[in-house]
Amino acid sequence: MKRLTLAGVTVLAVVTLVGTGATNAAADPTRTPRDRTIxxxxxxxxxxxxxxxYGPGQALSVRDVIVDPDGTEHxxxxxxxxxxxxxGGDFVVHTARSGTLAGHDHARARDIKLASTTPKLSARDTAGNALRSVTGLTVDSSTPRLVVWALDGTxxxxxxxxxxGTGAHGEPDSEVVVTDANTGEELERYDAEPNVAGTGKSEYTGSVSxxxxxxxxxxxxxxxxxxxxxxxDAHNVSSNSVTASSGTLFSDADNIWGDGKKFSTDRSTAAVDAHANTAWTYDYYKNVHGRNGIKNDGKGATVFVHVGTKWDNAQWSDACFCMLTGDGNGTTDPEQVDLDTMGHEMTHGVTSATANLRYSGESGGLNEATSDIFGTMVEFYAGNAFxxxxxxxSDQSTPPWLRRMDKPSADGSSADCWSRTVKRLDVHNSSGVGNHWFYxxxxxxxxxxxxxxxxxxPTCDGSTVAGIGNTKVAKxxxxxxxxxxxxxxxxxxARVASLKAATDLYGATSAEYKAVAAAWTAVAVK
Incomplete structure (x- = not known):
């Protein structure tokens, strides 16, 4: 990467534009198409x-690049x-096929001007306070980093x-605590990682290739x-220090895996489900949305089964670019490797690589809803009879179900309708608004x-909504x-973003646009 100065702005980029315009910068034959887009x-x-x-002292780095079939770049x-x-300082630049600026979308922060970036409180004191404030896990480490926090626009x-650290069942667990570096005021607190509660004989999908x-x-x-x-195989490790190189790669002499039983003593059975369902998820994103892997770079993740002891959960981790799955509770809930769970977890990786929705407040609810939505779509895509x-x-691994989209409040905790208090709910419960909209x-x-x-x-305003099919809504x-x-x-x-997307795909006067708008209104998002 190179540094360059743009109108008094220091920018970290992968291209050099000093003294050139957009057309000349993009015309350099030594650049790749991605380089020219950037x-x-x-x-x-x-x-x-x-x-x-922008102002002095700021720098940019590229998170994601998307080019539409019509040549529009994002x-x-x-x-x-x-x-x-x-x-809260991220943004998207939209460029028309002609090379002109077509628009932009921002997070919270616009102008950033600080009198000083020297904190009055030390990292050591901050780490100690965070350690004392977290309960419910055995702490392994506490790592502070200095940031500019701009989620409230200031x-x-x-x-x-x-x-x-680790939770009660040996599962990796971690929490992020954000405090003002000058006053010590707690600004935010959230979970660090998104959670949800050959031939193989799988637990959930029958015999699979x-x-x-x-x-x-x-x-x-x-x-x-x-x-x-x-x-x-993670060998039931009880530490959150799992890396992509941890565990043991499953091996077999005859290439016939698993015994198809729930709570199986054959450790490869859960691996069959995890392996096959990750493949279905990858194929869904590639064949339906044209996305080649989590980061759109063709690279696959590491999938761990048998994490923790009676850990009734699954998790995506950006740190190891991996999915971690538990063995269930040992009685009613089997291994957490069913199709929509694996689709859900891999989608957390996709979200991280794109919008990077923060895992707190309403954005955290949208993060969880996005994983539920695409986990559901992977099920429909796979068309598996089992x-x-x-x-x-999660109706297979957490019967009768963990969440439902038609009426999220049926679980006793999730929200059917938006209100000002939704942002205070756990993200798995505030996801109900997005799930209800999707249904x-x-x-x-x-x-x-x-x-x-x-x-x-139901609808929150008593209206009647006609659906357009989940394939269109997912796109x-x-x-x-x-x-x-x-x-x-x-x-x-999210309403604004989805209506923009509906306009792009189907037109602003289309039945699809109207259905998306009506569904948002029906869950009180106006």
């Missing part, structure tokens, strides 16, 4: 600094201020402290050479039966997520 976006920042809220930037990460320096790799000695391993992911598509999340936009309101499951979805949501949302998008912002 060059055009960065040139727009140079030409329109006020629109992006480059997502994170930024720093005097070398400090700006939390930038200030803050200590962002990650307290890492899985991609394996043959070794020089003739044995086979659970390494998918097509999609790139590998599946490992686990047919439905709007019940209404897809299937409509009222009673119906799909694949043997009965639904009866709209994917575009909203990857093109228009930012790290701090709330439900009102």
């Amino acid at each position: 060059a055009r976006a960065t040139a727009h920042v140079k030409q329109h600094p006020a629109a992006f809220g 480059v997502r930037f994170d930024r720093t201020y005097q070398g400090l990460p700006v939390i 930038p200030r320096i803050a200590w962002e402290t990650t307290v890492a 899985i991609e394996t790799t043959q070794q020089a000695d003739g044995t086979y391993t659970l390494k998918d050479g097509v999609r790139g992911h590998v599946t490992k 686990d047919q598509g439905d709007y019940l999340f 209404l936009a897809s299937e409509g309101s009222g009673a119906k039966t799909l694949n043997g499951v009965s639904y009866n979805s 709209i949501w994917y575009r909203a997520l990857t093109v228009y949302m930012s790290s701090t998008t709330d439900y009102a912002g």
Whole structure:
């Protein structure tokens, strides 16, 4: 990466634009198409600094690049201020096929001006306070970093402290505590990582064909050479220090895996589900949305099964670029490797690589809803007779279900409708608003039966909503997520983003646009 100065702004970029315009910058034959796309976006920042809220001391880094079939480009930037990460400072630059600036979408922060970036409180004191404030886990470490926190629109320096350890069942667990670096005021607190509560004989999807790799000695391993992911045994580790190199890669002599039993003593059985369901999720994103892997770079993640002891959960981790799955509670809930759970967890990785929705408040609810939505769509995409598509999340591994989309409040905790208090709920409960919207936009309101499951979805205003099918709604949501949302998008912002996406895909006067709008109104997001 190179540093360059744009109208008094220091920018960290992968292109050099000094003394050039957008056209010349993009015309350099030595650049890749991605480089030229980034060059055009960065040139727009140079030409329109006020629109992006830039001033001296700021730098850019690219998080994601998307190019539409019609040539429209969308480059997502994170930024720093005097070398400090700006939390809530990300934005997307939209460039038309002609090379002109087509628009932009921001998170919370615009202009960033601080009198000083020297904290009055030390990292050591901050870490100690964070350690004392966290309960419910055995602490292994506490790591603070200095940031510019701008989620409320008023930038200030803050200590962002990650307290890492293990939970009651040996599962990796961690919490982030953000405090004002000058006053010590707690600004934010949230979970560090998103959670939800060959031939293989799987637990949930019957006999499946899985991609394996043959070794020089003739044995086979659970390494998918097509999609790139590998599946490992974590050996019930009780530490959050799991890395991509941890655990043991599953191997087998005859390339026939598992015994198809729940709570199986054959440790490869859970691995069959995890391996196959990760492949289905990868294929869904590639074949439906044109996304080549979590980061759109063709690389697969590491998948761990048998994490913790009686850990009834699963988790995505950016730190190890991996999915961690537990063995269930040992009685009613089997291993947490069913199809929608794996789709849910891999989607957390996709969200992190794109909009990077913060895991707190309404953006955290949208993060969870996004994983529920695409986990559900993976089920419909797979078309597996043993686990047919439905709007019940984790119904196989946490029977009868963990969450349901037609009426989220049926679990006793989730919200059907938006209100000012939704942001105070746990993110798994505030996700109900987004899940309810998705169901209404897809299937409509009222009673119906799909694949043997009965639904009866209310609306918050008594209106009647007609659905347009989940395939269309999922395409709209994917575009909203990857093109228009930012790290701090709330439900009102999600409505705007999804209507922009519906306009792009189907037109502003289309039935699809009207259905998306009606579904948002029906969950009180106006």
